[in-house]
Amino acid sequence: MLILGIETSCDETAAAVVADGRTILSEVTLSQDLHNLYGGVVPELASREHTRTLVPVVREAISEAEISYDDLEGIAVTNGPGLVGALLVGLSFAKALSYSLNKPLVGINHLEAHIFSVLLERPELVPPFLCLIISGGHSNLYLVESLGRYRSIGSTRDDAAGEAFDKVAKLLGLGYPGGPAIDEVAKSGNRDFIKFPKARMKSGGYDFSFSGLKTAVAIYVSKLNEKELQKRRADIAASFQEAVVGALLDNTIAAAEEHRMARIAVCGGVASNSRLRERLKASSETQGLLVFYPSLELCTDNAAMVAAAGNFRLENFPPDDLELDAFPYLELGD
Amino acid sequence: MKVLGIDASKPLGSVGLIDGEQVLGERKFPIVGNHKSTLLGNIDRLLKETGVSIEEIEGVSVVIGPGSFTGLRVALATAKGLCMLRELPLAGVSSLEALAWLLPYCRLPVLAAIDARRGEVYAALYNTESGNPVRLGETVSLSPEKIYERFDTEVVIIGDGAETYGDKFEELYGDKAHVVRTFSSFPGGALVALLGREKILKGELLSLEQSVPVYIRPAAAIFKKRP
Numbered sequence: 389m390l391i392l393g394i395e396t397s398c399d400e401t402a403a404a405v406v407a408d409g410r411t412i413l414s415e416v417t418l419s420q421d422l423h424n425l426y427g428g429v430v431p432e433l434a435s436r437e438h439t440r441t442l443v444p445v446v447r448e449a450i451s452e453a454e455i456s457y458d459d460l461e462g463i464a465v466t467n468g469p470g471l472v473g474a475l476l477v478g479l480s481f482a483k484a485l486s487y488s489l490n491k492p493l494v495g496i497n498h499l500e501a502h503i504f505s506v507l508l509e510r511p512e513l514v515p516p517f518l519c520l521i522i523s524g525g526h527s528n529l530y531l532v533e534s535l536g537r538y539r540s541i542g543s544t545r546d547d548a549a550g551e552a553f554d555k556v557a558k559l560l561g562l563g564y565p566g567g568p569a570i571d572e573v574a575k576s577g578n579r580d581f582i583k584f585p586k587a588r589m590k591s592g593g594y595d596f597s598f599s600g601l602k603t604a605v606a607i608y609v610s611k612l613n614e615k616e617l618q619k620r621r622a623d624i625a626a627s628f629q630e631a632v633v634g635a636l637l638d639n640t641i642a643a644a645e646e647h648r649m650a651r652i653a654v655c656g657g658v659a660s661n662s663r664l665r666e667r668l669k670a671s672s673e674t675q676g677l678l679v680f681y682p683s684l685e686l687c688t689d690n691a692a693m694v695a696a697a698g699n700f701r702l703e704n705f706p707p708d709d710l711e712l713d714a715f716p717y718l719e720l721g722d
Numbered sequence: 723m724k725v726l727g728i729d730a731s732k733p734l735g736s737v738g739l740i741d742g743e744q745v746l747g748e749r750k751f752p753i754v755g756n757h758k759s760t761l762l763g764n765i766d767r768l769l770k771e772t773g774v775s776i777e778e779i780e781g782v783s784v785v786i787g788p789g790s791f792t793g794l795r796v797a798l799a800t801a802k803g804l805c806m807l808r809e810l811p812l813a814g815v816s817s818l819e820a821l822a823w824l825l826p827y828c829r830l831p832v833l834a835a836i837d838a839r840r841g842e843v844y845a846a847l848y849n850t851e852s853g854n855p856v857r858l859g860e861t862v863s864l865s866p867e868k869i870y871e872r873f874d875t876e877v878v879i880i881g882d883g884a885e886t887y888g889d890k891f892e893e894l895y896g897d898k899a900h901v902v903r904t905f906s907s908f909p910g911g912a913l914v915a916l917l918g919r920e921k922i923l924k925g926e927l928l929s930l931e932q933s934v935p936v937y938i939r940p941a942a943a944i945f946k947k948r949p
Contacts, residue, residue, distance in 0.1 A: 433941045440932065473791070479759060480799035481802060483762045483800070484762055487762060487803075488808070711759065
C-alpha cells in the first residue's frame with residue numbers, strides 16, 4: 389500500500405510517503421529550532437508552528453515521492469502520546485485531507501511507530517524481540533510478541549532518558565537539544581571521573597528513573613565555580629552519560645536474559661548515542677545478542693515510521709472514523 | 723458558489739453551508755474537553771443533511787481568531803486539509819468582526835468582546851452605522867477595567883465576553899454601556915460562510931502555506947513536562 393504518514397506529536401513537523409511499509413519514497417522533517425532559545429519544547433509554540441508548516445511539508449513529501457494524491461491508499465497520523473495541542477493540528481489536517489480524498493485514515497500510536505522505524509529498514513527482524521524506545525519524551529521497554537502485540541515491561545518513573553540529557557546539557561551550558569551535545573563533549577571526558585548514582589527499583593521489574601541522577605549532577609555542578617565547571621565539563625558529561633547508558637543497558641540485558649530474547653531493537657533519538665551503541669555492541673557480542681537500530685534519520689521523530697505502522701494497521705485492521713481523537717497519554721500494549 | 727463556514731473559536735463550535743447568499747444549513751456542537759476532534763464529523767453531518775458532497779464545495783471560510791488557541795488551530799488545520807487537494811480558496815474571518823455584523827446600522831459604536839479567560843476579554847470597537855462594520859483602533863486582550871480605560875465612550879457590548887463580564891462592564895461604564903446578553907452562541911457557521919464568500923469574491927485569501935490564526939496574545943513561554 390502507498391501510505392502518507394503525518395507526525396506532529398512534539399516539535400517535528402513531518403510527512404512521508406512509504407510503499408508497502410518498506411520503501412521510503414519521501415521523508416520530510418522540519419525540526420522547530422525556535423525552542424532552542426528556551427532549552428526545551430514550549431508546547432504552545434510547537435502547536436503554532438505546526439499550523440504554519442504542515443501544508444508545505446506535506447506538499448514537499450508528495451512531490452518528492454513523485455506521486456499524485458490519488459495514488460495514495462491511506463493516510464496515517466500520530467494521535468498520541470504527545471503534546472495534545474501539537475497532536476490536534478496534525479490529526480485535524482489528516483482527517484480533513486483523508487475526507488476530501490476519500491481515502492482511509494488510521495491513527496497511529498507514536499510508540500508503535502518507533503518500533504516500525506526499525507522494522508521498516510530491517511525486514512529480517514521478526515517477532516518476538518525486545519524493543520527499547522528511548523527519546524526526549526519516552527523511555528520504554530517492550531516485548532514485541534508479534535506485530536501489533538506489545539507487552540510493556542519497563543518505563544520511566546520520572547524523566548525520559550532524552551529529557552535527562554536535555555536537562556543536564558542545560559546545567560552544563562551545552563545548549564539544546566542536549567543528547568548530541570553531551571555525546572560530543574563526553575568523547576574528550578573521563579567517564580570514571582564521578583560515580584553518579586544509578587537508580588535501582590525496589591519493586592524489581594525494568595522501570596527506569598533518571599531524575600535522581602539529574603539532581604546529583606545539579607548538586608555537583610552547583611559546588612563548582614565557572615572556571616572549575618569549564619575545566620570539568622567534559623568529565624561531568626562523560627560520567628553522566630555513562631550512568632544513563634549503564635541504567636539503560638542493565639535493564640535491557642537483564643530483560644533479554646529473563647525473557648530469552650536473542651534480538652533487541654533500540655530506537656528513538658537516544659538510540660543514536662555513540663556510547664550506548666559502543667557498550668551495546670560489546671555486551672551483545674559477549675551475550676550472543678543481535679541488536680537492531682534504525683538509521684540515524686529514523687531515530688528521531690519522523691513520519692516514515694508512522695506511514696510504515698499505518699501500512700500494517702490498514703492491512704490488518706479496519707480504518708478509523710471521522711471522530712478519531714488525540715490522546716496525550718496514549719499507552720501501548722498490555 | 724458553495725462555501726463552507728467553520729468556527730471553532732469558542733466552546734460552542736459551528737459549521738454552516740451556503741450557496742451564493744442562500745443558507746443551506748448550519749450545525750452547532752460543543753468542542754470542549756474530550757470533544758475537540760468533533761469538527762470534521764459535524765462537517766460530514768452538515769453535508770449529508772444538505773445533500774451536498776465535499777467535491778461540490780468551492781470555498782472554505784474559517785474563523786481565524788481571536789479565541790481558543792486550540793480551537794483556532796483545529797479549525798484552520800481542518801480548513802487547510804479540505805482546501806489543499808483542489809486548491810480551494812480559503813478565507814479567514816475575525817471572530818470579533820463576525821459579532822459586529824450582528825448589529826448593523828447601529829448608531830453607537832459596537833464593542834465586540836469574547837471571553838479570553840484569565841480575567842480578560844478579546845475586544846475590538848466597530849462603527850456599524852453604514853451597515854458594514856468598520857474597526858476603530860486595535861484588537862486587544864485586556865481586563866474589563868483596561869477595556870473601559872481604552873474605549874471610554876457610550877457603547878453596545880456584544881459577545882460572550884459581554885455575558886461573562888456584563889455586570890462588571892455596567893459597573894464601570896454606568897449608563898454608557900448597553901450590554902447585549904442574548905447572542906452568546908452566535909455568530910454561527912452560516913454567517914462565517916457568508917462573510918468568507920465576500921472575501922473570496924474580493925480575492926482576499928489566506929495562504930495555505932503561510933497562514934496562522936490571529937492569536938492576539940503571545941505564546942506564554944510556560945515549560946510543561948513532555949508526556
